Amino acid sequence: xxxxxxxxxxxxxxxxxxxxxxxxxxxxxxxxxxxxxxxxxxxxxxxxxxxxxxxxxxxxxxxxxxxxxxxxxxxxxxxxxxxxxxxxxxxxxxxxxxxxxxxxxxxxxxxxxxxxxxxxxxx
Amino acid sequence: xxxxxxxxxxxxxxxxxxxxxxxxxxxxxxxxxxxxxxxxxxxxxxxxxxxxxxxxxxxxxxxxxxxxxxxxxxxxxxxxxxxxxxxxxxxxxxxxxxxxxxxxxxxxxxxxxxxxxxxxxxxxxxxxxxxxxxxxxxxxxxxxxxxxxxxxxxxxxxxxxxxxxxxxxxxxxxxxxxxxxxxxxxxxxxxxxxxxxxxxxxxxxxxxxxxxxxxxxxxxxxxxxxxxxxxxxxxxxxxxxxxxxxxxxxxxxxxxxxxxxxxxxxxxxxxxxxxxxxxxxxxxxxxxxxxxxxxxxxxxxxxxxxxxxxxxxxxxxxx
Numbered sequence: 547x548x549x550x551x552x553x554x555x556x557x558x559x560x561x562x563x564x565x566x567x568x569x570x571x572x573x574x575x576x577x578x579x580x581x582x583x584x585x586x587x588x589x590x591x592x593x594x595x596x597x598x599x600x601x602x603x604x605x606x607x608x609x610x611x612x613x614x615x616x617x618x619x620x621x622x623x624x625x626x627x628x629x630x631x632x633x634x635x636x637x638x639x640x641x642x643x644x645x646x647x648x649x650x651x652x653x654x655x656x657x658x659x660x661x662x663x664x665x666x667x668x669x
Numbered sequence: 670x671x672x673x674x675x676x677x678x679x680x681x682x683x684x685x686x687x688x689x690x691x692x693x694x695x696x697x698x699x700x701x702x703x704x705x706x707x708x709x710x711x712x713x714x715x716x717x718x719x720x721x722x723x724x725x726x727x728x729x730x731x732x733x734x735x736x737x738x739x740x741x742x743x744x745x746x747x748x749x750x751x752x753x754x755x756x757x758x759x760x761x762x763x764x765x766x767x768x769x770x771x772x773x774x775x776x777x778x779x780x781x782x783x784x785x786x787x788x789x790x791x792x793x794x795x796x797x798x799x800x801x802x803x804x805x806x807x808x809x810x811x812x813x814x815x816x817x818x819x820x821x822x823x824x825x826x827x828x829x830x831x832x833x834x835x836x837x838x839x840x841x842x843x844x845x846x847x848x849x850x851x852x853x854x855x856x857x858x859x860x861x862x863x864x865x866x867x868x869x870x871x872x873x874x875x876x877x878x879x880x881x882x883x884x885x886x887x888x889x890x891x892x893x894x895x896x897x898x899x900x901x902x903x904x905x906x907x908x909x910x911x912x913x914x915x916x917x918x919x920x921x922x923x924x925x926x927x928x929x930x931x932x933x934x935x936x937x938x939x940x941x942x943x944x945x946x947x948x949x950x951x952x953x954x955x956x957x958x959x960x961x962x963x964x965x966x967x968x969x970x971x972x973x974x975x976x977x978x979x980x981x982x983x984x985x986x987x988x
Contacts, residue, residue: 617850621887648888654815654849656781660890660948 580604580638587629587651588612590658597649599641599668606638617652620666626652641668727836727971729768732760732802734964735914736934738812739796740789741778745937745950748958753796755983756935756964761801767966768835770802773914773932774810774846774879783821786813790825806833810879810915811846819847830857832864838969839868843878845893851880852894862902873969876903876911881931883924886942891916900924910976916942917950918961919980930978933963959983 581600585607586593599605609618611629618637619626627635629651650663737753746752760770777789790813797805807826814822819829829844841864845853853861868874876882882896893899903909909927917934918941937950938961954960959982968977 615849619887621884621892650888650890652850652890652894654779654811654846654851656816657779659779663947 580606582606582608584608584610585618585629586610586612587616587618587662589614589656590651590662592618592649592651592662592664595664597664597666599666601641601644601668604638604640606636609635609637614655615653616655616662618649619652620647620649622647623666628653641666644668728969729836730966730968732763732767732770732964732966733773733912733932734760734770734935735773735932736775736810736917736936737772737793738775738778738934738936739793740780740785741936743937743950745953747953749936752935752959752962752983753793754799755959756962757797757799759964759981759983761799763966766802768802769804769806770800771806771877771912772797772808773877773912774808775812775914775934776807776810777813778936779812779816781816783817786817786821787824790821794825806840806842806877808842808844808877808879809846811849811851814844814847815849818849819844822847830860836969837971838873838875841874841876843876843882843899845878845880845882845896850894851890851892853896853899858895858898858902861899865902865906868906870905871907874903874906874909876909878911878913880915881913881920881922881929882911883922883929885916885920885922885931889942889948891942900927903927912967930976932965933961933980935962935964935983938962 581603583597583605585597587609588611597607607618607627609627609629610633611631613631615631616629617626618629618635620639622643623639623641625637625639627637629635645668647666647668648663649666651659655662734756737756738749739753741749743749748755760767776793777786780786780789809819809822809826809829813819814829823829829847830842832839832841834840841861843853843861844857845851848854865874876899878893880893880896881891882893882899884896885891904925904927907926911927911929912932913929914932914934916931917937917939918931919933920929920931920942922929937953939948939950951961962983963980964983965981966979968979970977
């Protein structure tokens with residue numbers, strides 16, 4: 547009898563732990579799930595211009611231009627891609643450090659080119 | 670005048686005869702990116718006065734101007750239409766004229782209108798035609814050339830990459846701006862490699878280009894995408910120095926034994942790399958007009974492989 551009670555308690559404890567474990571796993575999975583973010587460019591802006599990212603969580607940027615050829619360059623993460631009208635470039639990387647980092651257009655696109663930049667905010 | 674003590678001067682001097690700085694010291698100091706001397710215009714004054722440095726047959730000096738951005742309008746330079754003309758006057762007022770003058774790009778400020786681009790190039794050319802020295806080497810910056818792959822620029826100034834030789838120095842002009850993606854490109858790199866192959870390993874080589882060939886601060890587009898390939902080609906040569914523009918301020922940097930010197934602009938100074946969040950121009954200081962703008966003289970010496978660089982302020986000359 548006493549053994550049964552102990553067993554029941556143990557089973558409850560174990561199932562509780564399992565539930566807790568699954569919950570932790572689920573949260574972890576949500577946090578580490580690769581993110582996909584669409585980014586568009588047009589003379590002379592990026593949208594969005596501020597991109598929040600999670601450190602250690604892979605991200606794929608889907609990049610396209612709405613008018614003329616542009617470039618997306620995030621030198622702090624060593625990544626760049628052309629942004630062309632009518633095409634989607636997929637740029638995947640893992641932000642490996644926290645902070646605010648500049649990305650900019652690296653294809654000279656006109657009179658507003660030099661102010662065409664944005665921020666990756668990695669937390 | 671040119672050697673007015675009010676001038677903003679500092680000699681980045683590889684062969685100052687009074688200091689016995691040898692090449693090794695020069696390179697070490699240059700590697701720190703520091704300004705070495707702040708004095709009068711001894712770098713070019715020595716030549717102008719026929720000093721020891723000027724006696725050797727192959728000694729000469731040239732003038733570098735950069736980033737005049739003709740056509741720019743904005744609060745950061747209320748004398749945007751006068752600064753280039755003052756720079757011309759500054760150079761013309763030198764007591765001894767340079768052997769030649771080089772403009773390292775961004776002659777004009779960019780415009781999306783191709784007709785206006787040509788108008789600016791035309792006006793720029795007319796203004797600099799007042800220079801007394803008629804041997805002038807030009808190259809484009811991205812503001813001149815990146816929107817049409819150098820087409821309009823070439824109509825006024827010809828080729829965007831070329832070489833020339835002067836008194837024992839081999840000069841190479843590299844175009845890293847006509848490609849809007851800031852690439853020198855395979856074709857030009859092959860041309861560079863072939864040219865360098867014809868030079869002895871100890872040839873004195875000077876490269877003129879607009880953008881830095883190394884990653885100075887890519888976050889502000891202060892780089893050339895394939896610049897490392899050019900540096901790699903230059904590396905086997907013992908005596909290579911690069912003069913460039915683009916960043917609107919002095920900067921001295923070493924990649925191995927190769928020295929890279931950027932020039933001030935003639936329109937507005939930009940902040941030091943990464944010193945503020947955005948690459949916005951430094952504001953005009955009415956108490957110190959033209960501060961941060963200038964031209965430079967570069968003195969060569971047949972006996973030394975370093976170069977004496979002297980910065981001259983714009984506006985110091987009474988024109």
